[in-house]
Amino acid sequence: MISWFLRFFVLVPLSVLLLNGCGGGGGSGSSTTSTGSVPTADCNAAATPPTLASNQALMSVSQNPSISSYSTVNLPYVTVTVCNGTNCKSIDHVVVDSGSYGLRLLHSVASPLGFSTAPTFYECAQFLSGYMWGGVYNATVQIAGEATSSPIPIEIIDDDNTPSMTPPPFSCTSGNSSIGTLNGIGGNGLLGVGPFIADNGNYYQCTGSTCITAVVPTASQVSNPVAFFAINNNGLIMQMPAVSGLACPTAAGSITFGIDTQTNNSLQNYSTLALDSSGNFTAAYSGQIFNSSFIDSGSNYNFLIIPGMNYDSNGNYRPTQYTTISPVTFTPNTGPAASITTSLGVIDPYVLNSTYTAVNDIAALGSAGSADFGMPFFYGKSIATVIAGHHVAEGNGPMYALH
């Protein structure tokens, strides 16, 4: 399969370089879309795992072998070890999500560690596609050579209807579907490692089958485990290899924990981008401005509005030719004015090999005011977060830095 498309598209990379260089030529900040050949990358190189230090974890995109009903496209997986007291379990295929906060694990996977008695607090973790209902429990979280210095609140998602757990109240389900399942997540859990600590979530206290909204102190909320590591606790760097514009079967990258704490996590040569209190910045392209934009490894598409481009009833953008949008500028809503200029590619997903899981350049319909730069944006880049409240030489959290 790899050789098939390399043979087919090996002639095109020069034109891609030209494309990337010409988008900004319109003057006075005008942005253009241009069509042309598909960028290529070496899928064998993309699939090769990097050499890791103790503060680095493998972050890989590949088909989840436990899921047969769909391709686990652009779901970056990491292995997490969770301990309840001295009882520990290594849990693979946890999805890395820089757009949420805290570790959420399926009860069906985590149950050997306990977590089966009725909790003090329940949480309805909300996402645009559905909710994850479960209990809040304390656990030690270890990723690669890093571990939380004490147990922290995590959510154990009640995917197997544990008798001791109360089912979700109507105010949680509220017309939505549960995505707190293996198929809903695409993995055994979700690791929220965005640029804040607590999730500010939707909590409940339940008695019998009756649940009421609970205001939970920040320290008791499900929280980003990275912030509780001993030393490398101020942020992280996600690095993914470049993949072909026609996708690659798999891609292997890394998460490096800590910023400016070791030789492998400096932000020298990165471009920084301050974030507002919502974790957002302003993205501008094609004459449009989106002031609540964000970067999110947990979005498997880029979700954004692309003026003039066709999309289907499921929201997939389907350009007739490979299209580059350039420049795309990121400017902060608050803090230092430093901005970032980048570009986006868009390809019709229906021309891709449907078994390939590492797919850049796919986009789906977004919303007014908000552009979501998802996992497709991560390939070929190093993307760092600095957690709110932390200060590094290059700036103050919350911020992103890109290289």
Add this chain to the structure above:
Amino acid sequence: MQSPFPGKILLAGATFALCCATPLYAALGGPASAILNSGQVVTAPGHQLAQLPQGVQAQTVVTSQNVTITEFSRGGTVFAIRWDGPIIPDQSQLLGSYFPEYAAGMQARNPKGRNAPVQIRSQSLVAHVQGHMRAFSGSAYAPALVPAGLSVSTLGVEP
């Protein structure tokens, strides 16, 4: 406009008919005065914001979970709502009798991923939800109730 989910609305209406608790604030299509039952009233009910078109009133509440909800009414009936906050508020309370259409739309959609923005566009309801954990926002309006000649986007409501 033809509803894209004609069959499912009836089904969802039956499913959810018994669900909805008394709204804590005014619901879409309901009386604006119901907002008095809610948490913290930030903008006094009936207050006429200077930039609003003639006859349109806006009132804002902040819920106990820090969601800010602004409701737009004319003649005492809420015709549009916008909100933002760290969580997604209970849509059945926000949308009132329009909620079954929202729920049907949610069940019919085929999101491309966990964070695909919500856009429900049926015969009598337009609703949007966007954002991410800690920073969600959304809006909804009933096209039939919007005053003639008024563009809801001037109210910060996504058309």
